[in-house]
Amino acid sequence: MTYCVGMMLDRGMVFMSDTRTNSGVDNISTFRKMVIWEKPGTACITVMTAGNLATTQAVISLLEERSKSPFERDPDILSASSMFQVATMIGNTLREVISTHADEGQRADAAFNATILVGGQIAGGEPRLFLIYPEGNFIEASADTPFFQIGETKYGRPILLRAYDPAMSYEEAIKLLLVSFDSTIKANLSVSLPLDVHVYEKGALTTGRRFRITGDDPYYQEISAGWGDALKAAFAQLPEFSFD
Structure with missing residues (x-):
């Protein structure tokens, strides 16, 4: 399991991901789940992944190769004219990888499934954030849904819902995300530090x-x-329940 969050702010975007990929009793491992592609002055794209590691690695590797090799630039993620096109490319690649693996192996379960967060900005457009599903389709963040989570989302989500403000500073956003991640880490061994962070400033078009x-x-x-101390103090200040 994993936990990743992409958050839209008035001034830009903040991305945070954990690095745990296995939490067995005697087999704990980590892997970077955040990848950034950039063409300074033209595009900056951040991708975070959750799900089957072989699937997500295959997707990232294909996108990497197609953005570098002159013979495989179809599609080239850094040549997209909009973030919508980027999300479409990644969704198609994810669906391609999952369907290829499923034809060769298990069809009865979601062993090869993965979800992806992609956010960034391309020259001429605004910063945009997308959540891509295993089927390759996706949804976009908006004023009503200004952040997306993938992986082990349930423990950290209430904190984000209560404290998020689009006008907050990057520093406040990182503090909020750390509280969300800490709550998740405390509740689930499959999420753990180190945490990778990327702060993208609106209009920068570079990492x-x-x-x-x-x-x-x-x-x-x-x-x-x-x-932890603040929660205990707040709980102690709440009125006592009475059976009367």
């Missing part, structure tokens, strides 16, 4: 601040402990 947060990061530890 923004990109960094990794590890378990020994002082700020993360402060957020994790502080959120």
Whole structure:
């Protein structure tokens, strides 16, 4: 399992993903789930993946090859004229990979399924964020749905719903996402640090601040402990229930 969030803000976008791919008792592994393609001044595209690792790796590898090799540039993600076209390309590639694997193996379950978040901006357009399903179809973020989650979403979603504000700063957005991720990590062993972060500024058309947060990061530890203490304090201040 995994947990990834893409968030739209008035000033840009923030992406965060965990890195755990296996959480067996004696087999814990990590893998980067965030990929960024850019053509400075023309396009900046961030992709995050959840689901079957072989499927997501195949999709990313195909997109990588088609954006580099002159003989395989069909489709070339960095030549798309809009983020809608980018989402369509990725959706078609995801459907292609899943259908190819399914023909060779298990058809009865969702063993090869994956979901993808893709967000970014192409010159001449606004920043856009899409959630792509295993079938290859997708939905777009809007004012009513300003962020998307994939993977283990249920533990961190209530926090985002209560505290999200499109006018918040990047720093506030990262703090909010860290609380959401910390709550998920505490509740589910299949999600874990390190966390990869990308902050894209509207109109930049190039990779923004990109960094990794590890378990020994002082700020993360402060957020994790502080959120737990704040919840206990808030709970203690609520009125007592009475059977009368």
